[in-house]
Amino acid sequence: NAGVTQTPKFQVLKTGQSMTLQCAQDMNHEYMSWYRQDPGMGLRLIHYSVGAGITDQGEVPNGYNVSRSTTEDFPLRLLSAAPSQTSVYFCASRRGFGYTFGSGTRLTVV
């Protein structure tokens, strides 16, 4: 049981480039979400999904898109990377009260 798998683990982008952060879970959880973590800021919700075909915005959605075509996958797209998007990105899924997080993607935008 792999839980929540995120790829890549590290990425460096140039300003203006686009990319997709991948997230997959094998626990058949309906709820999935993306968070970013910045130093001293805790985790902030970017987007979430309550099931295939259903997504919604969180606290900090600007500059990011998501889609949910299957229960297992929830990719996060950066449309045009900016230095302000340098962060650690965590994907999480949930059943019940506790969230299961992936190991994160460390993104640097130069």
Added chain:
Amino acid sequence: GQSLEQPSEVTAVEGAIVQINCTYQTSGFYGLSWYQQHDGGAPTFLSYNGLDGLEETGRFSSFLSRSDSYGYLLLQELQMKDSASYFCAVRLNQAGTALIFGKGTTLSVSS
């Protein structure tokens, strides 16, 4: 706005007991959770309090007082491996689709 306040750092020695407090002011409240994070790795779920009172899970306990908008995480018999960051998080709605986190408390355990 939403705010969760917790101390930024706490230090303790092995075998001791430490309490990490969390006070919150939020637009909605359906429960308080605690997460542990080692060295920037994946946060892991520790506990959830939906009702007032104490929840115990092994060496860890969590408490909630909704009337005081306050909760705490109690760690007993501290071990070196407990050195980590601890985050409180408020569930804002019944569906559980909105979870906001505090900025975290770094716990350092020394021998």
